[in-house]
Amino acid sequence: MGESRTVTNVAEKTRQLIVETALRLFKERGFEATTMRAIAAEAGVSVGNAYYYFSSKEQLIQAYYERAQAAHEEACCEILATERSLAGRLKGVLREWVRVSEPYHEFAVKFFKHAAEPTNPLSPFSAESTPTRESAIGLYRQVVEGSRDRIDPGLRAELPELLWLLSMGVVLFWVHDTSPGCERTYRLIDRTVSLVDRLVGLSSLPGVRGVVKDFIEVVHELRT
Numbered sequence: 001m002g003e004s005r006t007v008t009n010v011a012e013k014t015r016q017l018i019v020e021t022a023l024r025l026f027k028e029r030g031f032e033a034t035t036m037r038a039i040a041a042e043a044g045v046s047v048g049n050a051y052y053y054f055s056s057k058e059q060l061i062q063a064y065y066e067r068a069q070a071a072h073e074e075a076c077c078e079i080l081a082t083e084r085s086l087a088g089r090l091k092g093v094l095r096e097w098v099r100v101s102e103p104y105h106e107f108a109v110k111f112f113k114h115a116a117e118p119t120n121p122l123s124p125f126s127a128e129s130t131p132t133r134e135s136a137i138g139l140y141r142q143v144v145e146g147s148r149d150r151i152d153p154g155l156r157a158e159l160p161e162l163l164w165l166l167s168m169g170v171v172l173f174w175v176h177d178t179s180p181g182c183e184r185t186y187r188l189i190d191r192t193v194s195l196v197d198r199l200v201g202l203s204s205l206p207g208v209r210g211v212v213k214d215f216i217e218v219v220h221e222l223r224t
Helices: 002-029 036-043 047-053 057-075 077-082 086-115 130-145 153-175 180-202 206-223
Strands: none
Touching (some): 002 036, 036 047, 130 153
16 A cells, blocks of 8 residues: 555656656747657656656646646635635636746746647647636636625526636736736736626626626527
């Protein structure tokens, strides 16, 4: 039992070493110029060992997505445990994403052209990115379900995915943000969340419910 645990720990450390080495080389040399052979050499493992854990550079990026998502979820625990307003929860989660992603900003700027291609498996909308995307939507589901605000029932069901799409817009803005400490992205989050909060608040008013219903039907149509 102890030996099995030791082997598992060594495997996980090797896996994380390969991921961290790959991210450093992607940042220094670019995604295209970095080879699996170079990653293995820098990590101090054989090429065969590198391919044992990751069959391609794309899998390494997916591992980065998963790790970044896990870090974001951990960073949001206190906010989601204590804040009860939708605006406070959403603002906190979005701002935490910017904070935990800050070390990868330079890398993201160089890498974004790959993730932005609709047919690229590294796109956040791709089938390959499904596990991370669903985890992210799940985080926004927590934002909605833990809120004490009144929300139209139909909109409440759709809101987690819509908030995730909002977060993708924030990511796009962040990638191009050259302001010190990405302060413009933080301002965008604060202003946008205020608008979202007001719109969601209006959704429960009798005169607005018809508009909300029409909006939800459009969302369903676009999804099919």
